[in-house]
Amino acid sequence: MSLLEITGLRAAVDGKEILTGLDLTINPGEVHAIMGPNGSGKSTLSHILAGRDGYEVLAGSVRYDGADLFALGADERARAGIFLAFQYPVELPGVTGMNFLKTALNATRTSRGESEIDAMDFLKYIRARAAKLGVSDDMLRRFVNVGFSGGEKKRFEILQMAVLEPRLAILDETDSGLDIDALKVVAEGVNAMRAPDRGLLVITHYQRLLDYIVPDHVHVLANGRIAASGGKELALELEEKGYGRFLDAAA
Amino acid sequence: MAVSSTPRRKHMQKNHPPLSASHPAAAPHLPGGPLPWLGRLRSEAIASYQAGGLPSRKLEDWRNTPLDHLNSLNLTPVELATPTVIDAVPVWQRDLVDGHSAVFVNGRYYPSLSRLPDLPDGAAIGSLADLLETRPDVVEDHIGRLATIQGHAMAALNTAYLGDGLVVFLPPGTVLDHPLHLINIAAPTQDAVAIQPRHLLILETGSAMTLVESNGGLGGTAYLSNAVTEVSLAAGARLQHVKAQLESPNATHLATTAVSVGEGAHFDAFTLNSGAALARQETYVNITGRHGAARVNGAYLAAAGRQQDNLTRIVHDTTDSVSRQNFRGVIDARGKGVFQGKVLVKRHAQRTDGHQLNRVLLLAPGARIDAKPELEIYADDVKCSHGATAGELDDGALFYLCARGIPRPIARRMLIEAFVGEALAEIANEPLRQSFTALVREWLDEHIGVPA
Numbered sequence: 001m002s003l004l005e006i007t008g009l010r011a012a013v014d015g016k017e018i019l020t021g022l023d024l025t026i027n028p029g030e031v032h033a034i035m036g037p038n039g040s041g042k043s044t045l046s047h048i049l050a051g052r053d054g055y056e057v058l059a060g061s062v063r064y065d066g067a068d069l070f071a072l073g074a075d076e077r078a079r080a081g082i083f084l085a086f087q088y089p090v091e092l093p094g095v096t097g098m099n100f101l102k103t104a105l106n107a108t109r110t111s112r113g114e115s116e117i118d119a120m121d122f123l124k125y126i127r128a129r130a131a132k133l134g135v136s137d138d139m140l141r142r143f144v145n146v147g148f149s150g151g152e153k154k155r156f157e158i159l160q161m162a163v164l165e166p167r168l169a170i171l172d173e174t175d176s177g178l179d180i181d182a183l184k185v186v187a188e189g190v191n192a193m194r195a196p197d198r199g200l201l202v203i204t205h206y207q208r209l210l211d212y213i214v215p216d217h218v219h220v221l222a223n224g225r226i227a228a229s230g231g232k233e234l235a236l237e238l239e240e241k242g243y244g245r246f247l248d249a250a251a
Numbered sequence: 252m253a254v255s256s257t258p259r260r261k262h263m264q265k266n267h268p269p270l271s272a273s274h275p276a277a278a279p280h281l282p283g284g285p286l287p288w289l290g291r292l293r294s295e296a297i298a299s300y301q302a303g304g305l306p307s308r309k310l311e312d313w314r315n316t317p318l319d320h321l322n323s324l325n326l327t328p329v330e331l332a333t334p335t336v337i338d339a340v341p342v343w344q345r346d347l348v349d350g351h352s353a354v355f356v357n358g359r360y361y362p363s364l365s366r367l368p369d370l371p372d373g374a375a376i377g378s379l380a381d382l383l384e385t386r387p388d389v390v391e392d393h394i395g396r397l398a399t400i401q402g403h404a405m406a407a408l409n410t411a412y413l414g415d416g417l418v419v420f421l422p423p424g425t426v427l428d429h430p431l432h433l434i435n436i437a438a439p440t441q442d443a444v445a446i447q448p449r450h451l452l453i454l455e456t457g458s459a460m461t462l463v464e465s466n467g468g469l470g471g472t473a474y475l476s477n478a479v480t481e482v483s484l485a486a487g488a489r490l491q492h493v494k495a496q497l498e499s500p501n502a503t504h505l506a507t508t509a510v511s512v513g514e515g516a517h518f519d520a521f522t523l524n525s526g527a528a529l530a531r532q533e534t535y536v537n538i539t540g541r542h543g544a545a546r547v548n549g550a551y552l553a554a555a556g557r558q559q560d561n562l563t564r565i566v567h568d569t570t571d572s573v574s575r576q577n578f579r580g581v582i583d584a585r586g587k588g589v590f591q592g593k594v595l596v597k598r599h600a601q602r603t604d605g606h607q608l609n610r611v612l613l614l615a616p617g618a619r620i621d622a623k624p625e626l627e628i629y630a631d632d633v634k635c636s637h638g639a640t641a642g643e644l645d646d647g648a649l650f651y652l653c654a655r656g657i658p659r660p661i662a663r664r665m666l667i668e669a670f671v672g673e674a675l676a677e678i679a680n681e682p683l684r685q686s687f688t689a690l691v692r693e694w695l696d697e698h699i700g701v702p703a
Contacts, residue, residue, distance in 0.1 A: 050654050053646070078656035090651040094669025103665065104655035111656070143669075160655060 001066050003028050003168055003199040004049075009060035010224075011048055017058065018044040020224035026168065031200040033210055035235060036221030037243045042203045043087060045221070046172040049201075050084035051077050064168065078104075079111045081167030085157040085174050092144035097156065100144045101126060101163050108164060129162040133189045151182030158189040169193065170201045175209035187212030207239035222246040268304035269326045270445050271297060274411060280330035281414040282380035288391050289383070289413070296410035299400050306404045315589045315621040316531060316560055321503065326475055327442035328412060329357045335438035337469070340364055343693075344434050344465045347495065347686050352432040353378070353417050358446040358476075360415055361436075368429065373422040376431065379449055380415040389420065393453055397481040397509035397537075406507050409479040412447035416478075419451070421458035423485075430461040430683070435478075437502065439470035450480040454488035454516075461491040461680065467526070468499030480508045484516035486540060491519045493683055495690055497526035500557075504530040512572075514540025518547075521678050523687055524559045525552040525694045531560035531589075537568055544573040548677040550691065551578070553586030553618075554698045560589040563607075567600040567630075576607040579674035581667060583698055584615035590622045594637065598629040607637040612644065612670050614699075664699055668692065 004026040011019040018041045026032050036042050048055050049062065051074030062069040064082065072080060092100065105125075106116045117125065130140060133155045145153050154174055161169055171190065175183055190213050194200065202213055210218070210232065218234040220227045220243070227246040228234065274297050283289045305321060306313040335357055339345075351368040353376065354361040360378030367376050375382070375389075382390050400407040417433050437446060452462065466476065476498060484490055498504045504527040512518050524530045536545045551559035565574045580588040594605040611620045624637040644666050652662035671691050678684040 052650050052654075073659070074650060074653040075656055075658050075662075078654055084654050086651065086654075090645075090647050092648055092651070092666070092669065094672040095665060099665075100652075100655070103657055103661065104652075107656040107658065107661070164656065 002026065002063070003065065004201075005063045007061050009048075009062060010058040011044060012056045012058055013044065013054065018224055019048070021060070022221075022225050024219065024226060026199040026201060028167075028199055029196045030217065031194065031202065031213065031215045032217045032219065033202045033204065033215035033235060034219045034221050035204055035207070035238055037247065038205065040221045041224040042205075042221055043172060046084055046170050046203055049170055050074060050082065075107070078164070079108045083161050083164055083166035083169045085154075085161060085169065085171045087173040087176060089145045089153040089157055091146045093146050095144050097140040097142060097144050098126070101140070101160065104160070105163055126163065130159055132192065133159050133162070134185055135159050150177035151179065151185075154178055154182065154186050155189070158186055161193060162189065167197065168199045168201070170203065172203050173205060174202070175204055175206060183209065184212060207235045210235045220246050268301060269321050269324070270328060270408060270412070271301045273328050273331060277328035277330040277412065281412065283383035283387070283414060286383065286387050289387070292395060293411050293413060296400055296407045296413075300404055300407040300411055303404050312562060312591065315587075316529070316558070318503075320529075321475060324443045324473055324475070326445040329359075329444040329446050330412075330414075332357075332440045332442050332444045335440055337361075337364075337436065337438050340434055341436065341467050341469065343497065343690070344436070344467055347465050348430050348432050348463045348683060350430040350432055350463070352434050354434045354436065355416065355448060356436045356438050357440070357444060358415055358448045368427065368431065371425055374425050375418065375420040377418055378415055379418050379451065382418050383414075390418075390451070393451055393483065394449075394481070397483065397511055398479045398507055399509070403507065405477055405505050406479050409447045409449060409477050409507070412445075413449045414447070416449035416451065419460070419462070420453045421455055421460060421488075423456040423458060425455070425458040427460040430463045430680075433462060433464040435464070435466045435476070437468035437474050437476060437499065439472045443473045443475075445475040445477065448476065448478040450478065452480070452482045452490065454482075454484050454490055456485045457487040458485075459489040461493070463683065464492065464494040466494070466496045466498055466504060468502050471499055471501055473501040473503075474499070475503045476505070478506045480506070482508065482510040482518065484510065484512050484518055486514040487516060488513065489517040489519070491680065492521075493678060493680070493687070494520070494522045495687065496522065496524045496530055496532070497690065498530065499526070500528060502527040506531070507533045508535065510534070510536045510545070512536060512538040512540060512543040512545055515542045516540060516544075518545045519679070520547050521687070522549040522561075523551075523690060524549065524561070525690070527557070529558045529560075531562065533562040535564045536574070537566045538572040538574065539568050541569050541571050543569065546575045546677065548575070548577045548674060550671050550674040551580045551588055552671070552691070552694050552698070553580070553582045553588050554694075555583050555585045558587040558589070562591045563593065565594045565605065567594070567596045567603040567605060569600055571602045572600065572604075574605040576609075577674055577677055578609040579671055580609070580611040580620060581671060582611060582613050582618035582620055584617045586618055588620040590620070590624070590639070592623070592637070593625040593627065594635060596626075596628040596630050596633055596635065600630045601632045603630060603633040603635065605633070605635040609639045610670075611641040612667060613641055614644075614667070660700060664695060667699060668695060
């Protein structure tokens with residue numbers, strides 16, 4: 001069974017149709033990249049999958065693990081294994097990183113009927129993952145994303161992914177605002193998450209990220225639908241020739 | 252003239268402000284006996300109160316705060332009510348802080364439950380009523396110097412019934428290592444009583460202490476607690492005053508704190524207001540000594556149908572002084588908050604550094620905040636700012652938490668607690684901050700809901 005199956009998805013924001021009939025299937029173990037110019041619907045797609053309010057689904061369906069995704073709220077989707085790494089991670093003044101991670105992890109555990117994680121086990125669990133991403137104890141004691149640099153925010157996103165161990169991770173422009181060193185750390189963190197039972201959807205404007213997170217499939221999103229699909233070489237072609245021909249073709 | 256005099260006379264006949272008619276009967280029962288100066292002070296105060304009655308909403312400072320219910324309560328001065336006996340301090344008050352305590356029940360000192368510290372020579376901590384017997388001259392020297400009666404009806408009413416409360420006198424250089432806990436308990440009587448606590452803290456040069464104050468009520472009877480606290484901080488003195496107001500749901504809690512801050516002295520106040528049907532904390536700080544500093548912070552939580560008021564007046568009356576205010580309010584549906592904050596910088600108060608911030612979270616439609624932040628600056632070389640915000644919980648933050656699997660009610664609760672936490676962070680003393688955080692959590696458990 002596919003992990004994610006999007007069929008004929010049409011969706012609007014404030015009455016404006018952004019997704020115009022999108023089809024996409026992701027199987028466990030696969031890494032898919034969606035590339036597209038600004039305004040093509042990349043962020044709309046990630047938000048709709050994660051369950052953000054304010055999007056109207058006009059037609060089509062999304063099945064996750066064979067079940068209707070839209071029947072689940074944002075928190076239920078997350079507990080079912082969908083993870084969105086935010087393009088713009090949100091600042092949470094007054095909420096420490098530790099408290100945030102612990103509450104999130106326990107929400108998922110208790111929904112599976114497991115017990116809440118013991119405090120000492122939790123520390124070990126977090127530190128092992130944090131060290132790999134260069135997230136210090138000090139960062140975990142600070143309020144979530146408050147005063148974080150661009151690189152720190154994205155590393156903290158990937159740490160959340162490592163902690164929650166999702167089945168489908170969606171990375172929304174995770175490369176934006178990163179210098180090359182930060183990009184490498186983040187990409188290593190993502191690559192470490194590649195697994196036979198896990199799907200990855202990498203959404204990006206630039207090919208650069210895909211040098212480090214090498215996808216199995218590349219799709220071009222233009223005017224709210226998949227305009228072309230191919231292997232990793234499609235990303236290189238886009239880098240060289242731009243999105244022009246897909247926009248022209250769709251127009 | 253004739254036309255307007257008729258309704259005025261009618262009005263006068265109808266309107267005996269509460270607690271004025273009963274004053275002659277209660278006065279003989281007040282501590283201090285026949286001290287002439289005290290008699291004069293009380294007479295002057297009751298006359299001042301009677302002339303204007305309860306503060307009307309026509310007064311700018313009371314525009315959003317109706318006291319009409321006090322007219323219909325038929326309040327009895329606590330001196331004329333049946334004395335109440337209690338055998339223990341309520342648990343939440345007992346557990347608030349480790350340290351010494353002075354317990355007042357219905358405004359009267361309660362020695363059997365109190366535990367006062369051993370003090371160095373010259374220092375005194377005890378009840379005003381006792382001091383009026385043993386050292387009335389000390390009381391006469393200090394009482395009424397800072398809390399103004401004129402134009403302050405509730406301070407006038409308190410002064411008319413002045414009789415008991417906490418007195419602290421620290422001679423130069425006295426530093427109390429442990430917090431002193433002022434425990435105010437309203438205990439039910441058959442009547443709706445009026446309690447008029449009067450506290451006095453005199454900290455001489457270089458002395459320092461932490462005062463924790465808790466205010467609570469037993470049972471659900473309506474009552475009025477109308478307190479006045481006067482604080483005099485001489486050069487280099489430091490007072491941390493951390494107050495929790497969790498009065499009974501039908502109570503009215505009115506409190507006036509008047510503070511004088513001397514050279515290099517520090518006044519550091521935090522007030523948590525979450526109890527009573529209507530609560531109002533007025534804080535007047537006059538910084539008269541160079542490098543004096545005042546931190547006046549607080550959190551107020553207004554549940555459905557409740558009102559929490561804060562009024563601050565910080566006067567910078569010297570050069571190089573500092574004031575900081577950080578208030579956070581959480582208002583539930585049909586709850587109401589009021590914040591009136593003012594920083595006044597006098598012409599000669601150069602290099603004043605004064606900041607004020609009031610941020611409010613409105614949890615539901617029908618929640619209301621009236622905020623009036625004010626800066627009044629007459630000096631030209633100052634760093635001053637004020638800010639006020641009011642809004643709902645941030646949708647983006649809620650979604651972020653939900654997107655990590657956290658159910659919406661828990662996410663909501665986390666964000667509210669975090670919001671209040673940023674005011675609680677102003678409590679420098681770690682165990683106290685934890686105690687106050689626990690009180691906020693209990694309020695959230697009751698009014699916002701406990702996470703599953």
